[in-house]
Amino acid sequence: MNAMIFKKMSELTAEDMVALWNKGFEGYYINSELNLDKFLSRAVNEGLSLEHSLVMFAEDEPIGFVMNGFRSIEGRKVAWNGGTGIVPAYRGKGFGKQLMERNLQLYREQGVETALLEALVQNEAAIHLYRSVGYEITEQLICLERTDVLEASLQASENAGRYAVHRGHPAVVKGIPFYRPMSAWQTQWASMKGGESIIITEKEEVVGYALCKRVYGEDGHLATTVLYQCESIPGHENEGDILKAALCEVFAPFDSSCKRLAMNLRQANRDLNKLLEEWGFTSFVEQLHMSRRI
Template identity: 35%
Template sequence: MAIIKTLEECTLGEAVKVWNLGFEGYYFDAASTEEKFMKRLDTEGLSPAFSIVAFKEKEPMGIILNGIKESQGRRVAWNGGTGIAAAWRNQGYGQLLMEHTLEVYKKEGVNVATLEAISENQKAIRLYEKLGYRVSDELEYLELAGVLGDNPFKERGNYQIVKGLPQEAGTLSFYKGFYPWQTHWERAAGGEAVFLQDSAGNRWGYAYFRRSFDQKGRHTGTTLYQCESDPDHPDADIIVMGLLEAVFGAMDVDIKRIIINLPKSSYTYPHMRRIGFKPFARQVFMLKEIHKQYLDLSRSES
Protein backbone atom coordinates (compact mmCIF):
# COMPACT_ATOMS: atom_id res chain seq x y z
CA MET A 1 0.00 0.00 0.00
CA ALA A 2 1.26 3.48 -0.86
CA ILE A 3 1.72 6.06 1.87
CA ILE A 4 0.81 9.60 0.84
CA LYS A 5 2.40 12.66 2.42
CA THR A 6 2.20 16.35 1.67
CA LEU A 7 5.23 17.83 -0.01
CA GLU A 8 5.97 19.91 3.08
CA GLU A 9 6.42 16.65 5.03
CA CYS A 10 9.17 15.55 2.63
CA THR A 11 12.78 16.60 2.33
CA LEU A 12 13.82 18.67 -0.66
CA GLY A 13 16.00 15.78 -1.77
CA GLU A 14 13.03 13.39 -1.74
CA ALA A 15 10.93 15.87 -3.71
CA VAL A 16 13.51 16.37 -6.45
CA LYS A 17 14.24 12.65 -6.62
CA VAL A 18 10.60 11.66 -7.12
CA TRP A 19 10.02 14.50 -9.60
CA ASN A 20 12.90 13.31 -11.76
CA LEU A 21 11.83 9.66 -11.49
CA GLY A 22 8.21 10.56 -12.21
CA PHE A 23 9.05 12.41 -15.42
CA GLU A 24 11.74 10.04 -16.67
CA GLY A 25 11.04 9.26 -20.34
CA TYR A 26 8.51 12.11 -20.61
CA TYR A 27 7.66 13.98 -23.82
CA PHE A 28 10.29 16.62 -23.01
CA ASP A 29 13.16 16.92 -20.56
CA ALA A 30 11.58 17.84 -17.21
CA ALA A 31 14.60 16.95 -15.04
CA SER A 32 15.15 19.28 -12.12
CA THR A 33 17.69 20.25 -9.47
CA GLU A 34 16.96 21.44 -5.95
CA GLU A 35 17.46 25.04 -7.02
CA LYS A 36 15.26 24.70 -10.12
CA PHE A 37 12.59 22.84 -8.16
CA MET A 38 12.33 25.57 -5.51
CA LYS A 39 12.22 28.25 -8.20
CA ARG A 40 9.41 26.36 -9.96
CA LEU A 41 7.31 26.23 -6.80
CA ASP A 42 7.77 29.97 -6.30
CA THR A 43 7.31 31.27 -9.84
CA GLU A 44 4.34 29.01 -10.64
CA GLY A 45 2.49 29.51 -7.36
CA LEU A 46 2.67 25.86 -6.28
CA SER A 47 2.07 25.01 -2.63
CA PRO A 48 3.93 22.32 -0.63
CA ALA A 49 0.89 22.14 1.66
CA PHE A 50 -1.43 21.13 -1.21
CA SER A 51 1.08 19.04 -3.20
CA ILE A 52 1.44 15.33 -2.47
CA VAL A 53 4.08 12.61 -2.68
CA ALA A 54 3.42 8.85 -2.62
CA PHE A 55 5.88 6.46 -0.95
CA LYS A 56 6.20 2.74 -1.57
CA GLU A 57 8.60 0.63 0.48
CA LYS A 58 9.84 3.86 2.10
CA GLU A 59 10.90 5.27 -1.26
CA PRO A 60 9.13 8.18 -3.02
CA MET A 61 7.46 6.94 -6.20
CA GLY A 62 4.82 9.46 -7.24
CA ILE A 63 4.16 13.20 -7.05
CA ILE A 64 1.53 15.80 -7.89
CA LEU A 65 2.30 19.51 -7.55
CA ASN A 66 -0.72 21.71 -6.82
CA GLY A 67 -1.52 25.39 -6.53
CA ILE A 68 -4.73 26.98 -5.24
CA LYS A 69 -5.72 30.64 -5.44
CA GLU A 70 -8.70 32.96 -5.10
CA SER A 71 -10.24 34.39 -8.27
CA GLN A 72 -13.12 36.82 -7.73
CA GLY A 73 -14.39 34.88 -4.73
CA ARG A 74 -13.86 31.51 -6.41
CA ARG A 75 -11.20 28.97 -5.51
CA VAL A 76 -9.20 27.75 -8.50
CA ALA A 77 -6.75 24.84 -8.37
CA TRP A 78 -4.04 23.88 -10.83
CA ASN A 79 -2.31 20.54 -11.17
CA GLY A 80 1.23 21.59 -12.06
CA GLY A 81 2.54 18.11 -12.80
CA THR A 82 1.72 14.45 -12.15
CA GLY A 83 4.57 11.95 -12.26
CA ILE A 84 4.92 8.26 -11.37
CA ALA A 85 8.26 6.43 -11.25
CA ALA A 86 8.65 4.00 -14.17
CA ALA A 87 8.73 0.91 -11.93
CA TRP A 88 5.27 1.75 -10.57
CA ARG A 89 3.47 2.91 -13.70
CA ASN A 90 0.37 1.16 -15.09
CA GLN A 91 -0.55 -0.08 -11.61
CA GLY A 92 -3.21 2.48 -10.69
CA TYR A 93 -1.01 4.84 -8.70
CA GLY A 94 -1.66 7.78 -11.01
CA GLN A 95 -5.38 7.46 -10.33
CA LEU A 96 -4.71 7.05 -6.61
CA LEU A 97 -2.76 10.30 -6.47
CA MET A 98 -5.34 12.13 -8.56
CA GLU A 99 -8.16 10.96 -6.29
CA HIS A 100 -6.20 12.12 -3.25
CA THR A 101 -5.57 15.47 -4.94
CA LEU A 102 -9.28 15.92 -5.60
CA GLU A 103 -9.95 15.26 -1.92
CA VAL A 104 -7.46 18.03 -1.08
CA TYR A 105 -9.31 20.34 -3.46
CA LYS A 106 -12.67 19.54 -1.86
CA LYS A 107 -11.27 20.11 1.63
CA GLU A 108 -9.88 23.48 0.53
CA GLY A 109 -13.19 24.57 -0.99
CA VAL A 110 -11.97 24.60 -4.58
CA ASN A 111 -14.66 25.50 -7.12
CA VAL A 112 -12.87 24.52 -10.31
CA ALA A 113 -9.82 22.32 -10.87
CA THR A 114 -7.61 22.89 -13.92
CA LEU A 115 -4.73 21.13 -15.62
CA GLU A 116 -3.01 20.80 -18.97
CA ALA A 117 -2.04 17.56 -20.69
CA ILE A 118 0.19 16.94 -23.69
CA SER A 119 -2.18 16.33 -26.62
CA GLU A 120 -0.44 13.07 -27.54
CA ASN A 121 -0.75 11.72 -24.00
CA GLN A 122 -4.13 10.09 -24.56
CA LYS A 123 -3.68 7.72 -21.64
CA ALA A 124 -3.41 10.60 -19.18
CA ILE A 125 -6.29 12.44 -20.83
CA ARG A 126 -8.52 9.37 -20.49
CA LEU A 127 -7.63 9.10 -16.80
CA TYR A 128 -8.53 12.74 -16.19
CA GLU A 129 -11.81 12.32 -18.06
CA LYS A 130 -12.58 9.24 -15.96
CA LEU A 131 -12.17 11.44 -12.87
CA GLY A 132 -14.58 14.08 -14.18
CA TYR A 133 -12.35 16.51 -16.04
CA ARG A 134 -13.42 17.70 -19.48
CA VAL A 135 -11.40 19.19 -22.31
CA SER A 136 -12.23 22.90 -22.36
CA ASP A 137 -9.85 24.04 -25.08
CA GLU A 138 -6.82 23.18 -27.17
CA LEU A 139 -3.60 25.05 -26.39
CA GLU A 140 -0.51 25.82 -28.41
CA TYR A 141 2.94 27.13 -27.65
CA LEU A 142 3.79 29.41 -30.57
CA GLU A 143 7.16 30.65 -31.77
CA LEU A 144 8.48 33.12 -34.33
CA ALA A 145 12.22 33.72 -34.53
CA GLY A 146 14.27 36.09 -36.64
CA VAL A 147 13.32 39.09 -38.77
CA LEU A 148 10.15 39.56 -40.85
CA GLY A 149 10.46 41.38 -44.17
CA ASP A 150 7.31 43.47 -43.70
CA ASN A 151 5.72 45.02 -40.63
CA PRO A 152 2.49 43.00 -40.17
CA PHE A 153 0.82 45.44 -37.79
CA LYS A 154 -1.90 47.96 -38.54
CA GLU A 155 -2.30 51.53 -37.41
CA ARG A 156 -3.76 51.97 -33.93
CA GLY A 157 -6.29 54.58 -35.03
CA ASN A 158 -7.21 56.98 -32.24
CA TYR A 159 -6.01 54.68 -29.49
CA GLN A 160 -2.99 55.16 -27.28
CA ILE A 161 -0.56 52.64 -25.80
CA VAL A 162 0.30 53.14 -22.13
CA LYS A 163 2.74 51.12 -20.06
CA GLY A 164 1.84 49.50 -16.76
CA LEU A 165 2.25 46.42 -14.61
CA PRO A 166 0.93 42.90 -15.27
CA GLN A 167 -1.25 42.95 -12.16
CA GLU A 168 -3.22 45.89 -13.57
CA ALA A 169 -4.62 43.55 -16.23
CA GLY A 170 -6.32 41.54 -13.49
CA THR A 171 -8.55 44.51 -12.62
CA LEU A 172 -10.14 44.70 -16.08
CA SER A 173 -13.61 43.23 -16.59
CA PHE A 174 -12.46 41.20 -19.61
CA TYR A 175 -9.28 39.80 -18.02
CA LYS A 176 -8.93 36.09 -18.80
CA GLY A 177 -8.69 34.75 -15.28
CA PHE A 178 -9.72 31.28 -16.43
CA TYR A 179 -7.09 30.88 -19.09
CA PRO A 180 -4.35 28.34 -18.23
CA TRP A 181 -2.65 29.00 -14.89
CA GLN A 182 0.79 29.69 -16.40
CA THR A 183 -0.63 32.60 -18.42
CA HIS A 184 -2.06 34.47 -15.40
CA TRP A 185 -0.60 37.84 -14.48
CA GLU A 186 0.99 36.38 -11.32
CA ARG A 187 3.30 34.30 -13.52
CA ALA A 188 4.50 37.51 -15.19
CA ALA A 189 4.93 39.51 -11.97
CA GLY A 190 8.00 41.68 -12.36
CA GLY A 191 7.55 41.69 -16.13
CA GLU A 192 6.07 44.36 -18.37
CA ALA A 193 2.55 45.26 -19.48
CA VAL A 194 0.97 47.53 -22.07
CA PHE A 195 -2.61 48.74 -22.33
CA LEU A 196 -4.49 50.27 -25.23
CA GLN A 197 -6.85 53.05 -24.23
CA ASP A 198 -9.07 55.66 -25.86
CA SER A 199 -8.90 59.45 -25.44
CA ALA A 200 -11.10 59.24 -22.34
CA GLY A 201 -8.64 56.88 -20.64
CA ASN A 202 -10.81 53.76 -21.00
CA ARG A 203 -8.68 50.65 -21.38
CA TRP A 204 -9.88 48.29 -24.11
CA GLY A 205 -7.01 45.84 -24.27
CA TYR A 206 -3.98 44.54 -22.40
CA ALA A 207 -0.86 42.47 -22.91
CA TYR A 208 1.83 41.39 -20.48
CA PHE A 209 5.16 39.81 -21.25
CA ARG A 210 8.79 39.31 -20.29
CA ARG A 211 11.88 40.18 -22.26
CA SER A 212 15.10 38.17 -21.92
CA PHE A 213 18.63 39.48 -22.37
CA ASP A 214 22.06 37.96 -22.76
CA GLN A 215 25.05 38.71 -20.51
CA LYS A 216 25.89 41.77 -22.59
CA GLY A 217 22.40 43.20 -22.14
CA ARG A 218 21.25 42.45 -25.67
CA HIS A 219 17.57 41.65 -26.16
CA THR A 220 17.34 37.98 -27.18
CA GLY A 221 13.69 37.08 -26.72
CA THR A 222 10.18 38.06 -25.67
CA THR A 223 7.64 35.76 -24.01
CA LEU A 224 3.99 36.81 -24.21
CA TYR A 225 1.61 35.52 -21.53
CA GLN A 226 -1.70 37.12 -22.53
CA CYS A 227 -2.85 39.64 -25.14
CA GLU A 228 -6.57 40.36 -25.14
CA SER A 229 -9.12 43.00 -26.08
CA ASP A 230 -12.63 43.55 -24.81
CA PRO A 231 -14.46 40.99 -26.99
CA ASP A 232 -17.47 43.28 -27.35
CA HIS A 233 -15.51 46.26 -28.68
CA PRO A 234 -16.09 46.91 -32.41
CA ASP A 235 -12.38 47.65 -32.90
CA ALA A 236 -11.17 44.44 -31.24
CA ASP A 237 -9.02 43.59 -34.26
CA ILE A 238 -7.25 46.97 -34.23
CA ILE A 239 -6.79 46.73 -30.47
CA VAL A 240 -5.13 43.30 -30.56
CA MET A 241 -2.81 44.22 -33.41
CA GLY A 242 -1.86 47.48 -31.71
CA LEU A 243 -0.97 45.61 -28.54
CA LEU A 244 1.08 43.04 -30.44
CA GLU A 245 3.06 45.82 -32.11
CA ALA A 246 3.72 47.36 -28.69
CA VAL A 247 5.00 44.01 -27.41
CA PHE A 248 7.00 42.80 -30.41
CA GLY A 249 7.82 46.01 -32.30
CA ALA A 250 8.04 46.06 -36.09
CA MET A 251 9.44 42.50 -36.16
CA ASP A 252 12.71 43.82 -37.59
CA VAL A 253 14.93 42.53 -34.77
CA ASP A 254 16.51 39.07 -34.72
CA ILE A 255 15.03 37.65 -31.50
CA LYS A 256 12.96 34.65 -30.43
CA ARG A 257 9.28 35.36 -29.75
CA ILE A 258 7.30 32.86 -27.66
CA ILE A 259 3.61 32.70 -26.74
CA ILE A 260 2.76 30.18 -24.05
CA ASN A 261 -0.37 28.02 -23.80
CA LEU A 262 -2.49 30.15 -26.12
CA PRO A 263 -6.06 28.77 -26.37
CA LYS A 264 -7.08 28.13 -29.96
CA SER A 265 -10.46 29.69 -29.11
CA SER A 266 -8.72 32.96 -28.22
CA TYR A 267 -9.51 36.00 -30.36
CA THR A 268 -5.74 36.54 -30.54
CA TYR A 269 -4.91 33.08 -31.92
CA PRO A 270 -5.73 33.61 -35.63
CA HIS A 271 -3.86 36.92 -35.58
CA MET A 272 -0.73 35.17 -34.34
CA ARG A 273 -0.94 32.49 -37.02
CA ARG A 274 -1.43 35.07 -39.78
CA ILE A 275 1.63 36.98 -38.60
CA GLY A 276 3.67 33.80 -38.94
CA PHE A 277 3.85 32.26 -35.47
CA LYS A 278 4.04 28.46 -35.64
CA PRO A 279 3.19 25.86 -32.95
CA PHE A 280 5.98 23.86 -31.38
CA ALA A 281 3.98 22.17 -28.61
CA ARG A 282 0.31 21.31 -28.18
CA GLN A 283 -1.73 20.60 -25.05
CA VAL A 284 -5.34 20.30 -23.98
CA PHE A 285 -6.79 22.47 -21.23
CA MET A 286 -9.00 20.48 -18.86
CA LEU A 287 -11.46 21.60 -16.17
CA LYS A 288 -13.46 19.92 -13.44
CA GLU A 289 -16.12 21.68 -11.40
CA ILE A 290 -16.03 20.64 -7.75
CA HIS A 291 -18.01 23.06 -5.57
CA LYS A 292 -20.19 24.35 -8.37
CA GLN A 293 -20.57 28.03 -9.11
CA TYR A 294 -21.54 29.73 -12.35
CA LEU A 295 -18.37 30.08 -14.43
CA ASP A 296 -18.38 32.41 -17.42
CA LEU A 297 -14.99 31.35 -18.76
CA SER A 298 -15.08 33.80 -21.65
CA ARG A 299 -15.27 36.93 -19.47
CA SER A 300 -13.88 35.91 -16.10
CA GLU A 301 -11.86 38.14 -13.84
CA SER A 302 -9.07 37.46 -11.40
Protein backbone atom coordinates in the same frame (compact mmCIF):
# COMPACT_ATOMS: atom_id res chain seq x y z
CA MET B 1 -4.27 -2.98 -4.62
CA ASN B 2 -2.64 -2.14 -1.31
CA ALA B 3 -3.42 1.24 0.20
CA MET B 4 -0.67 3.70 -0.54
CA ILE B 5 0.98 6.05 1.94
CA PHE B 6 0.88 9.77 1.14
CA LYS B 7 3.22 12.44 2.43
CA LYS B 8 3.80 16.12 1.82
CA MET B 9 6.35 17.02 -0.81
CA SER B 10 7.95 19.25 1.85
CA GLU B 11 8.85 16.14 3.87
CA LEU B 12 11.37 15.08 1.21
CA THR B 13 14.87 16.47 0.96
CA ALA B 14 15.41 18.91 -1.89
CA GLU B 15 17.56 16.34 -3.69
CA ASP B 16 14.84 13.67 -3.34
CA MET B 17 12.19 16.06 -4.68
CA VAL B 18 14.23 16.67 -7.82
CA ALA B 19 15.04 12.99 -8.27
CA LEU B 20 11.34 12.08 -7.97
CA TRP B 21 10.31 14.84 -10.40
CA ASN B 22 12.79 13.64 -13.02
CA LYS B 23 11.86 9.98 -12.54
CA GLY B 24 8.15 10.80 -12.71
CA PHE B 25 8.60 12.58 -16.04
CA GLU B 26 10.96 10.02 -17.54
CA GLY B 27 9.94 9.27 -21.12
CA TYR B 28 7.56 12.25 -21.22
CA TYR B 29 6.66 13.87 -24.55
CA ILE B 30 8.66 16.97 -23.64
CA ASN B 31 11.98 16.91 -21.83
CA SER B 32 10.96 18.06 -18.33
CA GLU B 33 14.17 17.20 -16.50
CA LEU B 34 15.18 19.81 -13.93
CA ASN B 35 18.18 20.42 -11.72
CA LEU B 36 17.75 21.61 -8.14
CA ASP B 37 17.98 25.32 -8.95
CA LYS B 38 15.41 25.10 -11.74
CA PHE B 39 13.07 22.94 -9.65
CA LEU B 40 13.04 25.45 -6.79
CA SER B 41 12.73 28.37 -9.21
CA ARG B 42 9.75 26.70 -10.87
CA ALA B 43 8.05 26.17 -7.51
CA VAL B 44 8.45 29.85 -6.59
CA ASN B 45 7.60 31.36 -9.98
CA GLU B 46 4.50 29.21 -10.49
CA GLY B 47 3.23 29.56 -6.93
CA LEU B 48 3.56 25.85 -6.14
CA SER B 49 3.14 24.78 -2.52
CA LEU B 50 5.57 22.10 -1.35
CA GLU B 51 3.54 21.92 1.87
CA HIS B 52 0.37 21.01 -0.04
CA SER B 53 1.83 18.90 -2.83
CA LEU B 54 1.52 15.12 -2.52
CA VAL B 55 3.97 12.25 -2.75
CA MET B 56 2.74 8.65 -3.04
CA PHE B 57 4.82 5.93 -1.41
CA ALA B 58 4.86 2.16 -1.94
CA GLU B 59 6.37 0.99 1.33
CA ASP B 60 9.38 3.32 1.74
CA GLU B 61 9.77 4.20 -1.95
CA PRO B 62 8.29 7.36 -3.50
CA ILE B 63 6.50 6.33 -6.71
CA GLY B 64 4.44 9.35 -7.72
CA PHE B 65 3.60 12.96 -7.00
CA VAL B 66 1.27 15.88 -7.69
CA MET B 67 2.52 19.46 -7.44
CA ASN B 68 -0.20 21.93 -6.39
CA GLY B 69 -0.64 25.67 -6.51
CA PHE B 70 -3.45 27.68 -4.91
CA ARG B 71 -4.81 31.19 -5.35
CA SER B 72 -8.00 33.19 -4.91
CA ILE B 73 -9.71 34.24 -8.15
CA GLU B 74 -12.76 36.48 -7.92
CA GLY B 75 -13.42 35.29 -4.38
CA ARG B 76 -13.05 31.59 -5.17
CA LYS B 77 -10.18 29.38 -4.09
CA VAL B 78 -8.67 27.76 -7.17
CA ALA B 79 -6.10 24.96 -7.29
CA TRP B 80 -3.76 24.11 -10.12
CA ASN B 81 -2.06 20.81 -10.83
CA GLY B 82 1.44 21.97 -11.71
CA GLY B 83 2.81 18.52 -12.51
CA THR B 84 1.80 14.89 -12.01
CA GLY B 85 4.28 12.07 -12.40
CA ILE B 86 4.43 8.33 -11.79
CA VAL B 87 7.71 6.39 -11.70
CA PRO B 88 7.86 4.25 -14.90
CA ALA B 89 7.72 0.85 -13.15
CA TYR B 90 4.38 1.79 -11.54
CA ARG B 91 2.59 3.24 -14.57
CA GLY B 92 -0.53 1.63 -16.02
CA LYS B 93 -1.40 -0.12 -12.76
CA GLY B 94 -4.01 2.23 -11.31
CA PHE B 95 -1.69 4.19 -9.06
CA GLY B 96 -2.29 7.41 -10.99
CA LYS B 97 -6.02 7.33 -10.27
CA GLN B 98 -5.42 6.60 -6.60
CA LEU B 99 -3.04 9.55 -6.47
CA MET B 100 -5.50 11.88 -8.20
CA GLU B 101 -8.38 10.85 -5.94
CA ARG B 102 -6.28 11.55 -2.85
CA ASN B 103 -5.29 14.90 -4.35
CA LEU B 104 -8.94 15.84 -4.84
CA GLN B 105 -9.48 15.03 -1.16
CA LEU B 106 -6.63 17.42 -0.33
CA TYR B 107 -8.37 20.10 -2.42
CA ARG B 108 -11.57 19.61 -0.43
CA GLU B 109 -9.61 19.89 2.82
CA GLN B 110 -8.15 23.18 1.58
CA GLY B 111 -11.55 24.63 0.64
CA VAL B 112 -10.86 24.60 -3.09
CA GLU B 113 -13.87 25.32 -5.32
CA THR B 114 -12.32 24.83 -8.78
CA ALA B 115 -9.36 22.74 -9.92
CA LEU B 116 -7.40 23.46 -13.11
CA LEU B 117 -4.72 21.66 -15.08
CA GLU B 118 -3.25 21.38 -18.57
CA ALA B 119 -2.40 18.20 -20.47
CA LEU B 120 -0.52 17.73 -23.72
CA VAL B 121 -2.89 16.66 -26.50
CA GLN B 122 -0.63 13.67 -27.23
CA ASN B 123 -0.82 12.43 -23.63
CA GLU B 124 -4.00 10.39 -24.05
CA ALA B 125 -3.34 8.30 -20.94
CA ALA B 126 -3.18 11.40 -18.73
CA ILE B 127 -6.28 12.93 -20.34
CA HIS B 128 -8.18 9.68 -19.76
CA LEU B 129 -7.01 9.65 -16.13
CA TYR B 130 -8.10 13.23 -15.48
CA ARG B 131 -11.47 12.64 -17.09
CA SER B 132 -11.96 9.50 -14.97
CA VAL B 133 -11.81 11.62 -11.80
CA GLY B 134 -14.16 14.32 -13.08
CA TYR B 135 -12.08 16.84 -15.02
CA GLU B 136 -13.61 18.24 -18.19
CA ILE B 137 -11.94 19.87 -21.19
CA THR B 138 -12.73 23.60 -21.29
CA GLU B 139 -10.54 24.75 -24.19
CA GLN B 140 -7.59 23.90 -26.39
CA LEU B 141 -4.34 25.82 -25.99
CA ILE B 142 -1.53 26.51 -28.41
CA CYS B 143 2.09 27.60 -27.96
CA LEU B 144 3.92 29.38 -30.79
CA GLU B 145 7.43 30.65 -31.40
CA ARG B 146 9.60 32.71 -33.70
CA THR B 147 13.35 33.04 -33.33
CA ASP B 148 14.43 35.69 -35.84
CA VAL B 149 13.79 39.36 -36.54
CA LEU B 150 10.34 40.62 -37.50
CA GLU B 151 9.77 42.61 -40.66
CA ALA B 152 9.15 46.28 -39.97
CA SER B 153 6.30 46.26 -42.50
CA LEU B 154 4.26 44.08 -40.14
CA GLN B 155 3.72 47.11 -37.91
CA ALA B 156 1.79 48.99 -40.61
CA SER B 157 -1.91 49.50 -39.89
CA GLU B 158 -4.46 51.96 -41.23
CA ASN B 159 -5.95 52.42 -37.77
CA ALA B 160 -2.73 52.44 -35.71
CA GLY B 161 -3.13 56.10 -34.77
CA ARG B 162 -6.54 55.48 -33.20
CA TYR B 163 -5.13 53.66 -30.20
CA ALA B 164 -3.16 54.71 -27.14
CA VAL B 165 -0.88 52.29 -25.32
CA HIS B 166 -0.37 52.10 -21.56
CA ARG B 167 2.14 49.84 -19.83
CA GLY B 168 1.76 48.84 -16.21
CA HIS B 169 1.67 46.18 -13.53
CA PRO B 170 -0.02 42.90 -14.56
CA ALA B 171 -2.70 43.36 -11.88
CA VAL B 172 -4.15 46.27 -13.87
CA VAL B 173 -5.98 43.80 -16.13
CA LYS B 174 -8.17 42.68 -13.20
CA GLY B 175 -10.40 45.68 -13.76
CA ILE B 176 -10.99 45.03 -17.46
CA PRO B 177 -14.48 43.59 -18.06
CA PHE B 178 -13.29 41.15 -20.73
CA TYR B 179 -10.17 39.97 -18.86
CA ARG B 180 -10.09 36.16 -18.68
CA PRO B 181 -9.34 35.33 -15.02
CA MET B 182 -9.68 31.54 -15.41
CA SER B 183 -7.21 31.20 -18.24
CA ALA B 184 -4.38 28.68 -18.02
CA TRP B 185 -2.54 29.14 -14.70
CA GLN B 186 0.73 30.46 -16.08
CA THR B 187 -1.11 33.04 -18.19
CA GLN B 188 -3.03 34.61 -15.30
CA TRP B 189 -1.90 38.04 -14.10
CA ALA B 190 -0.85 36.62 -10.70
CA SER B 191 1.72 34.41 -12.46
CA MET B 192 3.37 37.39 -14.18
CA LYS B 193 6.29 37.84 -11.77
CA GLY B 194 8.54 40.34 -13.51
CA GLY B 195 5.97 40.80 -16.27
CA GLU B 196 3.79 43.67 -17.38
CA SER B 197 0.41 44.55 -18.82
CA ILE B 198 -0.13 46.40 -22.06
CA ILE B 199 -3.46 48.20 -22.25
CA ILE B 200 -4.88 49.46 -25.57
CA THR B 201 -7.39 52.29 -25.37
CA GLU B 202 -9.54 54.11 -27.91
CA LYS B 203 -10.98 57.43 -26.79
CA GLU B 204 -10.11 56.44 -23.21
CA GLU B 205 -12.05 53.17 -23.45
CA VAL B 206 -10.07 49.96 -22.92
CA VAL B 207 -10.42 47.94 -26.11
CA GLY B 208 -7.58 45.44 -25.72
CA TYR B 209 -4.88 44.13 -23.41
CA ALA B 210 -1.88 41.83 -23.32
CA LEU B 211 0.16 40.18 -20.58
CA CYS B 212 3.81 39.55 -21.32
CA LYS B 213 7.27 39.16 -19.88
CA ARG B 214 10.75 40.06 -21.07
CA VAL B 215 13.85 38.08 -20.13
CA TYR B 216 17.31 39.60 -20.42
CA GLY B 217 20.60 37.76 -20.74
CA GLU B 218 23.67 38.26 -18.57
CA ASP B 219 24.97 40.72 -21.16
CA GLY B 220 21.92 42.92 -20.62
CA HIS B 221 20.43 42.26 -24.05
CA LEU B 222 16.88 41.12 -24.58
CA ALA B 223 16.92 37.31 -24.85
CA THR B 224 13.24 36.26 -24.84
CA THR B 225 9.84 37.91 -25.01
CA VAL B 226 6.87 35.84 -23.91
CA LEU B 227 3.20 36.62 -24.61
CA TYR B 228 0.68 35.02 -22.22
CA GLN B 229 -2.64 36.68 -23.03
CA CYS B 230 -3.81 39.02 -25.77
CA GLU B 231 -7.49 39.91 -26.07
CA SER B 232 -9.64 42.57 -27.71
CA ILE B 233 -13.03 43.78 -26.59
CA PRO B 234 -15.65 41.38 -27.99
CA GLY B 235 -17.58 42.55 -31.03
CA HIS B 236 -15.32 45.49 -31.95
CA GLU B 237 -15.28 46.17 -35.70
CA ASN B 238 -11.48 46.58 -35.70
CA GLU B 239 -10.57 43.59 -33.54
CA GLY B 240 -7.62 42.66 -35.75
CA ASP B 241 -6.09 46.13 -35.52
CA ILE B 242 -6.48 46.17 -31.74
CA LEU B 243 -4.70 42.84 -31.44
CA LYS B 244 -2.01 44.04 -33.83
CA ALA B 245 -1.46 47.20 -31.79
CA ALA B 246 -0.95 45.06 -28.68
CA LEU B 247 1.41 42.62 -30.43
CA CYS B 248 3.52 45.46 -31.82
CA GLU B 249 4.11 46.64 -28.25
CA VAL B 250 4.74 43.14 -26.90
CA PHE B 251 7.28 42.06 -29.52
CA ALA B 252 9.12 45.35 -30.14
CA PRO B 253 11.79 46.06 -31.15
CA PHE B 254 11.17 44.24 -34.43
CA ASP B 255 14.84 44.27 -35.41
CA SER B 256 15.80 42.23 -32.33
CA SER B 257 16.70 38.59 -33.01
CA CYS B 258 15.51 37.51 -29.56
CA LYS B 259 13.33 34.45 -29.14
CA ARG B 260 9.62 35.32 -29.22
CA LEU B 261 7.12 32.96 -27.59
CA ALA B 262 3.34 32.89 -27.22
CA MET B 263 2.37 30.50 -24.43
CA ASN B 264 -0.94 28.71 -23.90
CA LEU B 265 -3.05 30.99 -26.06
CA ARG B 266 -6.67 30.03 -26.63
CA GLN B 267 -6.96 28.18 -29.91
CA ALA B 268 -10.46 29.70 -30.15
CA ASN B 269 -8.87 33.17 -30.38
CA ARG B 270 -8.57 32.68 -34.15
CA ASP B 271 -7.90 36.29 -35.10
CA LEU B 272 -4.90 36.40 -32.76
CA ASN B 273 -3.50 33.05 -33.85
CA LYS B 274 -3.97 33.91 -37.53
CA LEU B 275 -2.12 37.18 -37.00
CA LEU B 276 0.78 35.43 -35.27
CA GLU B 277 0.98 32.86 -38.06
CA GLU B 278 1.11 35.70 -40.61
CA TRP B 279 4.02 37.08 -38.59
CA GLY B 280 5.86 33.79 -39.03
CA PHE B 281 5.16 32.18 -35.66
CA THR B 282 4.89 28.38 -35.70
CA SER B 283 3.24 25.99 -33.26
CA PHE B 284 5.41 23.80 -31.07
CA VAL B 285 3.04 22.58 -28.32
CA GLU B 286 -0.72 22.05 -28.03
CA GLN B 287 -2.46 21.39 -24.74
CA LEU B 288 -5.93 20.84 -23.33
CA HIS B 289 -7.10 23.08 -20.52
CA MET B 290 -9.16 21.06 -18.05
CA SER B 291 -11.31 22.04 -15.08
CA ARG B 292 -13.20 20.34 -12.26
CA ARG B 293 -15.65 21.69 -9.70
CA ILE B 294 -14.78 20.44 -6.22
